[in-house]
Amino acid sequence: MSYIYDPKKNILFHKKTELPLKGLEQNFIGACSKCNADVVSISYHIYDDQNAVAAKCTNCEQLYAIIYDAFWIWIGEHLIDCDPHCTPALEEVSITPASEYQEEASEDLQVLQAIPQKKLSTVFTPAEIDSMFAKAAGKKYVRQYLYRARKKFDDFQELFDVYLNI
Numbered sequence: 285m286s287y288i289y290d291p292k293k294n295i296l297f298h299k300k301t302e303l304p305l306k307g308l309e310q311n312f313i314g315a316c317s318k319c320n321a322d323v324v325s326i327s328y329h330i331y332d333d334q335n336a337v338a339a340k341c342t343n344c345e346q347l348y349a350i351i352y353d354a355f356w357i358w359i360g361e362h363l364i365d366c367d368p369h370c371t372p373a374l375e376e377v378s379i380t381p382a383s384e385y386q387e388e389a390s391e392d393l394q395v396l397q398a399i400p401q402k403k404l405s406t407v408f409t410p411a412e413i414d415s416m417f418a419k420a421a422g423k424k425y426v427r428q429y430l431y432r433a434r435k436k437f438d439d440f441q442e443l444f445d446v447y448l449n450i
């Protein structure tokens with residue numbers, strides 16, 4: 285197939301060309317052609333002068349590349365293959381497992397890793413958690429999500445008595 289997606293890094297390829305990432309918004313964008321369940325966007329990409337949206341069925345987890353023109357008029361959709369390293373569960377798409385970062389665990393990262401996932405997800409969205417882990421590990425992160433997460437640090441401390449400073 286001509287589209288490949290790496291959900292861990294949110295990279296969409298068309299015939300081995302990487303389509304630049306534009307955003308990571310999750311929006312409902314249609315129905316799955318296989319099972320008719322909701323399809324939700326994962327990431328938005330620039331595709332020449334058009335737009336490509338990587339999206340996923342919330343039920344059967346089929347990935348789609350949906351192509352729109354410059355004015356967001358629907359052009360077509362394609363089923364896409366996951367990158368071979370990809371993990372199928374929806375959670376794992378948005379949350380990078382803590383273990384992946386262990387080799388270069390900074391102090392911030394150790395603090396984060398010590399917090400049970402359940403506590404984190406009580407306060408933060410998966411995208412925010414992912415950004416905190418990435419920032420603590422010195423990796424690429426989505427600034428907007430980290431800012432959003434930071435606004436919740438006081439709440440988190442109040443609830444769980446853990447002070448985050450990422």
Ligand SMILES: [Zn+2]
Binds near residue numbers: 321
């Ligand atoms: Zn489906």
